[in-house]
Amino acid sequence: MASDRPIREAENRLEKFNADRERLLSEVERRVVARRVAEARAGGDASLEYVLNDVVYCEIKRLESSGGKNGATDRWRDLSRRLLGMTEDDKREELRGLVRHYGKDVVGNFDPRVYRFATGIGPSLLGFLFSPTSSIKEGLSSLRNLDAHIHADGAIDAARACAERGTIVVTPTHSSNMDSPAIGLGLLRAGLPPTTYGAGKNLFSNPFISFFMRNLGAYRVDRRLKFELYKDVLKEYSTVLLEHGYHSLFFPGGTRCRSNIVERNLKLGLLGTTVTAYKNNVREGAPNKRVYIVPATINYRLVLEAETLIDDYLAETGKSRYIITDDEFSRLGRILEFFRKILVHEGSVVVRFGQPLDPFGNDVTDEGESVDRAGRTVDPASFVRGANGEVTDDDQRDAEYTRALGRRLATAYPRLTVFHSTNLVARALFDAIAQAAGTRDIYRLLRAPHGQLAIDEATAIDNLVRLRARLGAHPEWGSEHPNYLLQSAADKLADGMHGLSSYHTHPAVERTGKNLQVRDVKLLYYYQNRTAHIPAEASS
Amino acid sequence: MTARADTVGIVGAGQFGTALGSVLARAGRRVVLFSRDAAVVGAIQETRSSPRLLGAPLGPALEATADLRRLAAECRFLVLAVTSTDVVARARELGDVLDGSHIVVHAIGGLVVPSGGPGESARGQRVSEVMAQGLPTLKLGVIAGPALPADLCENHYSSMVVASAFDEVVHEGRRLLNAPPGLRVYSSKDLIGVELASALAGAYTVALGLCDGLGMSAGPRAVLVTRAVAEASRFGVAAGAEARTFAGLAGLGNLLVRASGDRSADYLLGRRLADGAAADAARTEGARAAMTALELAKALRVRMPVLQGVAAVLAGKVDPRDAVQMVGDTVALEE
Numbered sequence: 001m002a003s004d005r006p007i008r009e010a011e012n013r014l015e016k017f018n019a020d021r022e023r024l025l026s027e028v029e030r031r032v033v034a035r036r037v038a039e040a041r042a043g044g045d046a047s048l049e050y051v052l053n054d055v056v057y058c059e060i061k062r063l064e065s066s067g068g069k070n071g072a073t074d075r076w077r078d079l080s081r082r083l084l085g086m087t088e089d090d091k092r093e094e095l096r097g098l099v100r101h102y103g104k105d106v107v108g109n110f111d112p113r114v115y116r117f118a119t120g121i122g123p124s125l126l127g128f129l130f131s132p133t134s135s136i137k138e139g140l141s142s143l144r145n146l147d148a149h150i151h152a153d154g155a156i157d158a159a160r161a162c163a164e165r166g167t168i169v170v171t172p173t174h175s176s177n178m179d180s181p182a183i184g185l186g187l188l189r190a191g192l193p194p195t196t197y198g199a200g201k202n203l204f205s206n207p208f209i210s211f212f213m214r215n216l217g218a219y220r221v222d223r224r225l226k227f228e229l230y231k232d233v234l235k236e237y238s239t240v241l242l243e244h245g246y247h248s249l250f251f252p253g254g255t256r257c258r259s260n261i262v263e264r265n266l267k268l269g270l271l272g273t274t275v276t277a278y279k280n281n282v283r284e285g286a287p288n289k290r291v292y293i294v295p296a297t298i299n300y301r302l303v304l305e306a307e308t309l310i311d312d313y314l315a316e317t318g319k320s321r322y323i324i325t326d327d328e329f330s331r332l333g334r335i336l337e338f339f340r341k342i343l344v345h346e347g348s349v350v351v352r353f354g355q356p357l358d359p360f361g362n363d364v365t366d367e368g369e370s371v372d373r374a375g376r377t378v379d380p381a382s383f384v385r386g387a388n389g390e391v392t393d394d395d396q397r398d399a400e401y402t403r404a405l406g407r408r409l410a411t412a413y414p415r416l417t418v419f420h421s422t423n424l425v426a427r428a429l430f431d432a433i434a435q436a437a438g439t440r441d442i443y444r445l446l447r448a449p450h451g452q453l454a455i456d457e458a459t460a461i462d463n464l465v466r467l468r469a470r471l472g473a474h475p476e477w478g479s480e481h482p483n484y485l486l487q488s489a490a491d492k493l494a495d496g497m498h499g500l501s502s503y504h505t506h507p508a509v510e511r512t513g514k515n516l517q518v519r520d521v522k523l524l525y526y527y528q529n530r531t532a533h534i535p536a537e538a539s540s
Numbered sequence: 541m542t543a544r545a546d547t548v549g550i551v552g553a554g555q556f557g558t559a560l561g562s563v564l565a566r567a568g569r570r571v572v573l574f575s576r577d578a579a580v581v582g583a584i585q586e587t588r589s590s591p592r593l594l595g596a597p598l599g600p601a602l603e604a605t606a607d608l609r610r611l612a613a614e615c616r617f618l619v620l621a622v623t624s625t626d627v628v629a630r631a632r633e634l635g636d637v638l639d640g641s642h643i644v645v646h647a648i649g650g651l652v653v654p655s656g657g658p659g660e661s662a663r664g665q666r667v668s669e670v671m672a673q674g675l676p677t678l679k680l681g682v683i684a685g686p687a688l689p690a691d692l693c694e695n696h697y698s699s700m701v702v703a704s705a706f707d708e709v710v711h712e713g714r715r716l717l718n719a720p721p722g723l724r725v726y727s728s729k730d731l732i733g734v735e736l737a738s739a740l741a742g743a744y745t746v747a748l749g750l751c752d753g754l755g756m757s758a759g760p761r762a763v764l765v766t767r768a769v770a771e772a773s774r775f776g777v778a779a780g781a782e783a784r785t786f787a788g789l790a791g792l793g794n795l796l797v798r799a800s801g802d803r804s805a806d807y808l809l810g811r812r813l814a815d816g817a818a819a820d821a822a823r824t825e826g827a828r829a830a831m832t833a834l835e836l837a838k839a840l841r842v843r844m845p846v847l848q849g850v851a852a853v854l855a856g857k858v859d860p861r862d863a864v865q866m867v868g869d870t871v872a873l874e875e
Contacts (some may be wrong), residue, residue: 034646093674232630351555360640360678361678362676372635372675372676373673373674374632374635374673374675374676375676376635376676378639379639379640380640381640382639382640382676383640383641383677383678384543384640385640385641386547386616386641387544387616387641388544388546389641394707394708396706396707396708397679397706397707397708400678400706401704403705404678435663447800
């Protein structure tokens, strides 16, 4: 529930980040090199020659496929040639250099002045951020009160207690490139400290956005770098950050969810570093230096990139387009338009925080203690200890713990989902056209005749009333937007219709006399997908 | 390795728990056997024999206790060997004294239907799912296979398979439970498969008892065995298991040993039903598993004619001879 404690109470540990940065980088370098050198003794795929060759091969392949400048691959071809004549000491030094190189590429920065500026003028900043020079005035005027439109609620007190006692890792759902600023403002409104987070390198291409991201704790994740050494550096950096008490943010779903379905199959990615970091704390004799995972959902009334994302999801090539660079996020006009449209509505974005978990998927009390499924207090350190209390290393065990944590997160997300009128109306209308067509298969519905896509208003309202009643009876499915619980079905329908018809290039649905005509089945599908975990009425 | 790391704790001094303790202690492994029954504990400590399994040699490496805290303190690796009807309560008690470092494998060839109390699902669950609700540790596994208590006590060649999602559980299971020649332990990652195969083997053992009780010949018996394994595999795959597990030690191996001779309660129940005894679906582990697995199969939309036939007889809905005819007809139609 919303807290009445003063905001910004939790310590902003990122204030000391810059002073720490070199030490963190050195620690990453020391650990990665030591581990790789130790593993190299086994020879074969673990040998330093193999590791360096893997980097060379992947870098050349990446540069050639991206059509880089002449000579872009020279450095790597040169290394490839030199490798054969290198001694083990030479290889170790080369490895050290590469680890430092990638570490510097990853590492973030935190400028307290930029943070104070950003949080001081808050939302107006976003207008500045997302406005081209000629539109600054327009952006500032329309976005002055943006933070009033970000609503934060849920288990805020528990998250704050955990942030004061240990290190928190906020793990939100991911549906838009707007998630980073949205969760940033959500944390601020909840009185939670700012976090560092990994952001795709493609998001740094906009110089304005890049400036703020670089100075507010974001570190760069280059998804094009597929080799193991880079992943090692990235994971170690995350681990070291957590060990040093820097609150972090991961998107366990990986990339943005294309379908808008509440994420179930989590990629986990950096989440495993929570187990490693906590294990290292225990090994260092600090078992009470806890690491907590705070599930969260980011719920939009309208999603900036909805059209591109659902197109990508439905297209056969969807899976191959992992990094989309030509979506609405790359068009500043669309971003401005998006903000203008969502500003019409109070609480257009709801960030809901869930009860924290420990790295092993155990629930955590408001006091920061781990409890097992039966409600007993349990010592989290015991999960990484062996028969005699010694801390043991077991990558497979830790990966299994992370999977267990992922399952708990996937279970938590539906309950934390907040439905806007756009989601509920889309679901009510989708149910109606699915009933008329006798199928919920989207590919069949995309080919449905015009007449089958017309719904009379009374049917839509009936569907909406029943959907809201079912939702009220099943809190595990999520809940309606808290500000609009008392809204009548007719008002909810009108509100949802307005949202679905006003922002996107083409309206998803339009009113034609007494009928509601679906114009864009894909968009309707996208918005109703947020409710996809709610079973169809007949089978519920 | 220390004494604690090398000690096996067994929860449940019934026939299997005692026999397992016997074969391990004979191989030199330190064993702490827990029983809630002070008389059983006293008898073992004083006479080196158990009233629950007379004739089982219980060497000095085996100690009995009624103290769960002692068990948890002295053993990191535990085997839960109780009936499926006791799992919920025993797991809760055990959970009070364990922590995240313990490893618990169960040896229960059944499924569990929780009472449906607050926070409990009323649908049938695998034993490890129930254990996960009651125990603090995540390192859970199962041990199953064609190892009857009598064989273990007499040091006959027996084999079992230990399965878990955690390599550490499998590794420790093999290290601590391997006691050749009396017991050899294989490994598997297919926790779901081994649990389901073992539970279904009990259910099909009832079917084979029926089959033998009705005096059917070797041909129909072979058909029953192969079709049972086939439908169990389909069920397992739908539940997330690997098909091949059902033809392994926990599935086919278990079925063959339980349905040979008169040493299995499930088999004897089937024979009695064939002789006209009153149906009682809750009488044995296999009978309970048949009823619960059928509900799960319906939820997973898997047709299981053999299981359906067994369950119908156990529920008293169908005469055993009619059931055999029905199963034969349906299986032929299905496949």
